[in-house]
Amino acid sequence: MNQRPVLRPAASAAVALLTLAGVLTTAxxxxxxxxxxxxxxxxxxxxxxxxxxxxxxxxxxxxxxxxxxxxxxxxxxxxxxxxxxxxxxxxxxxxxxxxxxxxxxxxxxxxxxxxxxxxxxxxxxxxxxxxxxxxxxxxxxxxxxxxxxxxxxxxxxxxxxxxxxxxxxxxxxxxxxHHINSPVVYDACNGSVTSAEAVADPYDSYISFTTGMFDWAHYGGVVNDSHFVTRDRMGRTMAFVARAVEDGLAGGQSAWGVGVEEGGGSLYIDRNGLATLYGEDAYVVLADHRPERAVPGRSLSYSGFKIWHLTPGSTFDFKNRPTCGYYLRSVTNGVPDPNLYNGTPSTCGSRSGTAPTES
Structure with missing residues (x-):
């Protein structure tokens, strides 16, 4: 069995700061x-x-x-x-x-x-x-x-x-x-959860949320995640949005995960809610119904997460969220489908603001 730390060093360790010119310092x-x-x-x-x-x-x-x-x-x-x-x-x-x-x-x-x-x-x-x-x-x-x-x-x-x-x-x-700028914040106050742990139990003790802080226009119902592909965080984002729906954290019957890759990945979002991706890939994950199973101590089962794979230069309209351009993946008894990060998207025709069709 994996040994998990009881306390998170980042939350519990005292921070030692150097005295610098132009810095206010008081013990x-x-x-x-x-x-x-x-x-x-x-x-x-x-x-x-x-x-x-x-x-x-x-x-x-x-x-x-x-x-x-x-x-x-x-x-x-x-x-x-x-x-x-x-x-x-x-x-x-x-x-x-x-x-x-x-x-x-x-x-x-x-x-x-x-x-x-x-x-x-x-x-x-x-x-x-x-x-x-x-x-x-x-x-x-x-x-x-x-x-x-x-x-x-x-x-x-x-x-x-x-x-x-x-x-x-x-x-x-x-x-x-990035995490703090979504209305549902995975706060990691109890520890940092992995994808394997999250789908094995979406109520794992390391999964905790803060709501009611920042809720920016056109960005409602979102849970942000970071370092997305490199640290294999698709599974935990699936668990986050399934939890958000099951527990009503997103204020409705759907929740959206926004995972951005490291290495220069960045979503710029304008005043009208239109996002443009820079640098590296990003993913938008939609849970639009209650999970088949999301209970404490049991593995997650959820059929049909809708996933938009964004590549640099593509856009996503958070104000008028698309209803096409996604591929589907599921989690069954805690086991995610293969190939979570790529799929053949549904056809969008000429609708603007959706993820591009992948080759």
Missing amino acids: HSAQAAANRIRLGSPTDVDRAAWNGPAFTMNGAGSVVAASMSRAIDAIRGNSGSLDVVVPAGSAPTSGSRTPECDTVMGLAGVNSCTTWTLTKASDGNNTQVNTDVRKAEFVDFAGGDQCRYTGWKGTALETSVESVVAKGGGSGGGSAG
């Missing part, structure tokens, strides 16, 4: 206080209106320059510049202390980029953090530990991020930052 019990590093202009842009919202959903933790550039250009209407804030749940253990901002500052139309390292749930009510976020036009959640991010639910930070999107700015992130 606080076993954890460091909120830390701020700002690159670029010390003064925020002051502008009456913005043209978003726009979103980026990345398969790995780093910023994808192509999709981020498109989001920045959409929000600023290709005119002027804007400010970006990067909330992070922990500081990098090596290399730059501001990896996301290092990339962002190399893009056109950026006035400043501020990294906030927040190690406690209460940091979500930090006054300066929320001032910076509310003045920004894009919030990019760093990779790391989405359980820490869900700890900010109900804090001022949640409301501040929502205000950025509401004024026509944007939100996004990679890996953990």
